[in-house]
Amino acid sequence: MGVMKRRLPAVRPPAFRGRLHDARTATSIGRWLGAAIAVCFGTGLISHYLQHPPAWLTDELPSRPAWGYRLTQGLHVASGIAAIPLLLAKLWAVYPRLFAWPPVRSVRHALERVSVAVLVAGAVFELATGLLNTVQWYPWPFSFVPVHFAVAWLLAGALLLHVAVKYPQIRAHWSRASPASAALPVADGPDRRSLLTGVAAAVGAVTLTTVGQSFTPLKAFDVLAPRHPDHGxxxxxxxxxxxxxxxxxxxxxxxxxxxxxxxxxxxxxxxxxxxxxxxxxxxxxxxxxxxxxxxxxxxxxxxxxxxxxxxxxxxxxxxxxxxxxxxxxxxxxxxxxxxxxxxxxxxxxxxxxxxxxxxxxxxxxxxxxxxxxxxxxxxxxxx
Missing domain, CATH: 3.90.420.10 (Oxidoreductase, molybdopterin-binding domain)
Known part of the structure; x- marks a missing residue:
């Protein structure tokens, strides 16, 4: 008498049934995140070259406006902190694509996934190490400044490459009036607005409770920043x-x-x-x-x-x-x-x-x- 063998079910990638893991939501959050990273990157360059100017630049750095570094560095840290909830929301919106099956469909698709991996890893690394730097905690064996500066360039390059590859989809979902966005289910509209409102509220909350360390009119709300401008x-x-x-x-x-x-x-x-x-x-x-x-x-x-x-x-x-x-x-x-x-x-x-x-x-x-x-x-x- 033959022994019956039990057939195991086929392994399938996880299913993501949320309605807001779509291109329109990802593009909406991505616009804010891109702006925050651009401000953070630009002001970070200013900070780096003011601290470590090459020989040819030393005598060319301006001493005015007197408040210039205060403004740019305040924007650098504020935009970096604001980017944290934006990055988390962006990853939530796109993470089903990270588990797409099969993982690689072509050479172009493989290059795209590699660029996304570099982009995500670079963004997480920059925001995490930058946040820890604000509290002067360095639980790593490398020097913060040169590594943070180098990875910033890597992140900027990966972001530009990602935008170039995804430009057709970004353009299609950039505005509500675009045909692709209009084709999305109308029933998702209120939920999407609620999500984006929540993300905006999170960005506002972390900004309001930290930016007072540099923008002193808001110092009364400075409850999460590592420094209070009056303490010392x-x-x-x-x-x-x-x-x-x-x-x-x-x-x-x-x-x-x-x-x-x-x-x-x-x-x-x-x-x-x-x-x-x-x-x-x-x-x-x-x-x-x-x-x-x-x-x-x-x-x-x-x-x-x-x-x-x-x-x-x-x-x-x-x-x-x-x-x-x-x-x-x-x-x-x-x-x-x-x-x-x-x-x-x-x-x-x-x-x-x-x-x-x-x-x-x-x-x-x-x-x-x-x-x-x-x-x-x-x-x-x-x-």
């Missing part, structure tokens, strides 16, 4: 403390500022304070996205350089007492060095600098990333 010594946040930088208590009597140039000289702290003091209202704007304007008092960099016999096109190298850190030595191009707003500051909001804010002296310059506003300055070198 003398009413200004601090990223890197004196302890973290390895700066022990500075003896005011022993402190000396060395200015090296054609006519080198040295100043004690008392002599530095006896020079003509000027005031500037300038923001501290950090790469993590927070910023706030403050009143700074100190000696103009131009006065110190002129006394050292520096030519008008001279750069200046600034050396800190800081023992640890990538920005212990910083170079300023001629536009920054000779801008009348650039100070070697001794006071913040009318009070002597605290140790965490760079006592006894620090740089404050317009349109400049916070990491380049060197604290604990001990030497200026005319280049």
């Amino acid at each position: 010594p003398e009413g200004l946040p601090v990223n890197r403390t004196a302890r973290a930088a390895g700066v022990v208590q500075v003896d005011a009597l022993a402190y000396r500022l060395e200015v090296q140039g054609p006519r080198p000289y040295t100043l004690t702290l008392a002599e530095l304070a006896a020079l003509t003091q000027h005031e500037s209202v300038l923001p501290i704007a950090c790469v993590e996205g927070w910023s706030k304007s403050a009143h700074w008092t100190g000696v103009r960099m131009t006065d110190l350089l002129r006394r050292a016999g520096a030519p008008l096109d001279a750069r200046v190298r600034v050396v800190s007492l800081e023992r640890y850190g990538a920005y212990r030595v910083m170079e300023m191009g001629r536009a920054y060095a000779h801008d009348p707003l650039t100070l070697l500051a001794l006071k913040l909001n009318g009070q002597t600098l605290t140790a965490d804010h760079g006592y006894p002296a620090r740089i404050i310059a317009p349109n400049r990333p916070g990491v380049l506003q060197t604290k604990w300055v001990t030497r200026l070198e005319v280049l």
Whole structure:
């Protein structure tokens, strides 16, 4: 008597029966996501080249408008945070296509899927690492800045390729008046509007509760951002403390500022304070996205350089007492060095600098990333 064999059911790809996993929904969300990524990428380039300018660009970087970096970096972080719920919604709208069967139908289809894989991986990587950078948490073995910058270019290329490949479908579903969009079931209209409204509300919520760290009129709603613009010594946040930088208590009597140039000289702290003091209202704007304007008092960099016999096109190298850190030595191009707003500051909001804010002296310059506003300055070198 023969043994009957039970036939196993054929394995099939998962079924996705949601009505809104369609091209019209994906295109609607994709427009917002593309705009957010474009703003984030453009402002990210500005941030990178202000922090790490190539030699040929150093003297060409503008020092005005004074609030320029505050605006661009605030937009960079805000657009990056806004892109997170948009990316999640976009992936929800298109994820059935990720499980399409068969997975590869042709060479062109294989290239398309590879480009999509690069696009998704790059977007997730950039937004995840960028978000963790805002809280200064780096749970990875690589250096954040160069890798984040390189993957940004990879993401931009993958996005352009994706738009080029999908352009016919994007154009067909771009507006409600298009024939392809009109052909979609009318019954899906209210649900689609509800979904898009929910996505817009999520974007608005994360923006409202974080953007106050740089757009101070909304600071009262700053409940999810890692920094509040009013929290810190003398009413200004601090990223890197004196302890973290390895700066022990500075003896005011022993402190000396060395200015090296054609006519080198040295100043004690008392002599530095006896020079003509000027005031500037300038923001501290950090790469993590927070910023706030403050009143700074100190000696103009131009006065110190002129006394050292520096030519008008001279750069200046600034050396800190800081023992640890990538920005212990910083170079300023001629536009920054000779801008009348650039100070070697001794006071913040009318009070002597605290140790965490760079006592006894620090740089404050317009349109400049916070990491380049060197604290604990001990030497200026005319280049």
